Amino acid sequence: MLSVIIALGLLLPGVTQPVLTLEGKIDKSKLAQTGINMLADEGNHNTRNMLSMASSMLGLDKLEGEVSAYKKTRSIWGTVNELAKNNNYLVAVLIGLFSIVIPTLKLLMQLLHCFLPVSRFKQVLGQVIQGLSKWSMVDVFVIALIVAYLAGNADGQMGELINVDAELGVGFWYFTGYCLFAVAASHLISVEEK
Template structure:
């Protein structure tokens, strides 16, 4: 029995290691996609669009005698952008598959083991959700003769947006998002992790009370992120496009995992009356 438990611990540890690997890869590709998209958008201002139209005119007049350098450069940037997005999605998919395996381990490991590894997975997923871009907002306008001109572009993540809101004077909004999208989730997952480690210790008594209090706020973070997305996409101009990025999927995955781990921890504590 101990050997089986040891093997399960090793297997779950390897899975967590693989999740770290794919999570970091997904994050890097998401950042690359953000950077390449920013570069691509820089070619869509009025000046660049005018140059592109002139090159297209020269190409139509001189044919193969004229090299359309700007268009070729844009094509390469678009290829790089598409490749970064495909890789980000691929690594995120692998991460989510491993996360699902951790959730399914509930049926073959003890409640304490599941709470421990589930908490670690939830913490990892939460961190990725906080630092990875979650939304790209592009405002553009169709201008006669020039075509599609980008007026504003911004890629937003939770942490970066909190900082920007704070700096722009939206202290109340920044504080609410910081509290319910960062501090409360981190405290909630940390309490689950501590309970799973110190379940048989007197130290766990206070943590249990805190865990129950935090549990009352289990869905507030979801609500705040939903309001957060609406707030970010609300603009005095016309939002032509709002593109969801990988960070939102990580954050939503954290919400789901933390709910399962919370149920597991509650069941674990209920079966160990001596802890109270």
């Protein structure tokens, strides 16, 4: 019962807190060079040379540091909402189903299972829980899918000019804790059944 309660307690922040933050930064000197390249006509070397000379005189070729150009932080719930807003309803429903609805139902059924006296209903409920537990790796897949979605989304918007850094958020660790305690609770119920 304690494993189920802890898993439930970890699931809520695991779904609502940020799972991943992606930040894209542009090197200032590369940005200045890209601006020159965009302004200069590819066929006209004189324009490019003049812009390069003006850039050098202004010290734009010696710029140091980076400028933040892109920053996106998402939770599992935020990703479901963003996918739905972008008309990716099937993916939004699948992520919502396998990372929010099924885990919550499974944990609530496990909690009920702990309080029921030995009966045929408790045995059937245990079998249903074991059936749902076979899908527990889908939780991990959901996190991987969100990471891939955000990284792919960022990469598609960035090009070669921007350096992308990814950082796992606190939601990732809560969700990982939920997964571990949920697996432990399922294992304890299967041991109890035998």
